Amino acid sequence: MTTLTPLAGSWSGHPARSSTHGRAFVGVSMCALPVNAPQPDMQPDENWDDRSIAGLPVKVQRALRRERNLVETTGSDRSRAAINYLLGICWEASPRPCLDLQEARRALDESHAGLGEVKEAVLDWLAIHEWTRRRGLPAGAGGGVSLCLVGPPGTGKTSIAWAIATASRRHLESFALAGSDTVFLIGSDRAYMGARPGEIVRRLISSGRHPSELVVLLDEIDKLTRHPARDPLPVILHLLDPSRNHAVNDEYLDGVDLDFSEAAFVATANDEAEIPAPLKDRLRLIRLPGYTRDEQIAIGSTHILPRMLQHLAIGEELQIGTEVVECLVAGYPLSKGLRQLEQRLTTVVSRALRCYLETGRPIRVDPSLARSWVRVGEAATAIGFRVVPAGPAVPSHPQLDR
Structure with missing residues (x-):
């Protein structure tokens, strides 16, 4: 069987991973692909075949075949880029060890002095999150999915998110939401000049990790800019909704679902009053009052x-x-x-x-x-x-x- 690899190119990459479906395809990291970079020549039959993608999600297989047909019939550079992005995403999660709450407490104590009540609230949230994972319960059961740390600048919100990632043995990806829009998060349609995937897809590729292995930090959700045509709030609500975040779509990779149902979401805000009401309803707020x-x-x-x-x-x-x-x-x-x-x-x-x-x-x-x-x-x-x-x-x- 032909080994499936991303298309050859001039950019540098990371070593291929050794597991079966999904990770084995990350032979080259596409995170550094420029917006309008020329795409390398592709000969689909020499790089991969239908058997080598059999373990991928059905929608990903369909998308790869569709883009391959476009390359063969029209020579589309954008389809070449889409194939590279699809092959750069990790589609299979690695088994994660159970969360050790004692280790989580040590991580919080080592990184933060004081904040006793805040640490207890974070540990409670981690416990619910871990319990639902062990029992295979629906995401969001018991309010264990989305956490929001609210407090003045300099009170340790971001460093607490890092401690959560360390304690849960996850990788932290931070998204600065101040001034962001839908294009920043989920990209734009390939019909537009200079189109590319959004930051969510690019972070998945650069980290080489499945969404279930991430702590997603939504930084400064109280500073969301409400664009008339590109309002980012619906995208954030989709990410935080346990009933829908198993199917997050990027505009550039039309029709392909990204599963964030097992990701851990941590948001930060300076001013609770500025958090949009629909967003606040989906968050468990932990208030950091400041330090004596x-x-x-x-x-x-x-x-x-x-x-x-x-x-x-x-x-x-x-x-x-x-x-x-x-x-x-x-x-x-x-x-x-x-x-x-x-x-x-x-x-x-x-x-x-x-x-x-x-x-x-x-x-x-x-x-x-x-x-x-x-x-x-x-x-x-x-x-x-x-x-x-x-x-x-x-x-x-x-x-x-x-």
């Missing part, structure tokens, strides 16, 4: 600052203690999120690192020095600074006192 000062100090000391120093490979060159984080929280207006604290710490670390590079001496940052670098209402680049060396006092560097 004590929680911000704990997170800054145990997560943000150590991660920042680790990413910059900073060791004994800088000494920045917990008291610095405390002063950067207590001495400034309280924000609900962590982004402002992270920005202040970034200013302190970058300024201290600059001191080290200009003096060649280890730098110890104390609270008063940190406050002088991060004054309320002033840009970080406009703040003067001085050196507080780690160890015996040394004269300040003349360039640093200006």
